[in-house]
Amino acid sequence: MSVDHIRYDLLAQEALRSVVRRVLLDVAKTGLPGEHHFYISFDTRAPGVRLSPRMLEKYPEEMTIVLQHQFWDLIVTDTTFEVGLSFGGIPERLLVPFSALKGFFDPSVKFGLQFELAANESEAEETDDSPFEAPRSANAPAPLKPARGAASEPVLASAVPTAASDAAETGQEAGARPASGAQVVQLDVFRNKK
Numbered sequence: 234m235s236v237d238h239i240r241y242d243l244l245a246q247e248a249l250r251s252v253v254r255r256v257l258l259d260v261a262k263t264g265l266p267g268e269h270h271f272y273i274s275f276d277t278r279a280p281g282v283r284l285s286p287r288m289l290e291k292y293p294e295e296m297t298i299v300l301q302h303q304f305w306d307l308i309v310t311d312t313t314f315e316v317g318l319s320f321g322g323i324p325e326r327l328l329v330p331f332s333a334l335k336g337f338f339d340p341s342v343k344f345g346l347q348f349e350l351a352a353n354e355s356e357a358e359e360t361d362d363s364p365f366e367a368p369r370s371a372n373a374p375a376p377l378k379p380a381r382g383a384a385s386e387p388v389l390a391s392a393v394p395t396a397a398s399d400a401a402e403t404g405q406e407a408g409a410r411p412a413s414g415a416q417v418v419q420l421d422v423f424r425n426k427k
Contacts, residue, residue, distance in 0.1 A: 242349075249346050250331045257314050260300070261307040268341040270301035276350060279333030281313065285325055295335060298327065 253273075274297040277284060288296070298318060300307075305317040306326075315328045338345040 246348055250334060250348065253334060253337045253346065254309060254331055257307065258309045261309050269339055270299065270341060272338040273298050273300065274336035275329050275333040276335055279330060281330040282333050283328035288320065288325055
């Protein structure tokens with residue numbers, strides 16, 4: 234078997250992440266069109282991810298957020314997106330590098346992408362001791378290091394405990410999963426099985 238020196242797999246992943254970046258950039262400028270909304274899964278341990286200590290404790294490995302009704306201050310750069318969401322009625326500010334993405338799903342049109350984290354990203358996580366830069370928003374949490382080594386099962390709606398039930402009772406956006414009654418789809422259905 235020949236060796237892929239070009240690394241088409243990495244180029245394809247990068248191109249697909251740019252699709253998510255472009256979609257979020259458009260939403261930041263004009264808002265969500267029609268019935269579109271997004272489930273975005275990411276590795277909370279990836280370098281550059283910024284979460285509050287409360288959220289890191291709750292989701293030490295993977296988290297899925299929902300961008301639908303109530304999110305604010307969506308800022309998209311070439312390498313990251315930053316957004317405000319409410320979790321159990323408590324506002325939080327998240328910063329997520331596109332390299333940390335594990336999944337993107339728009340249930341309104343049944344479109345989904347699944348991403349593989351590169352091996353060198355995992356290695357960087359183990360050795361990265363540089364501090365994060367200060368948040369841009371006054372409401373943002375203090376700079377944090379990502380949690381390391383905790384276990385949880387990686388599924389699309391892994392960020393589930395009480396945020397959705399609180400949201401269903403108050404009519405607010407959960408931020409971590411869809412309101413009750415919504416169908417949760419695992420992104421594994423989109424992954425090519427070998």
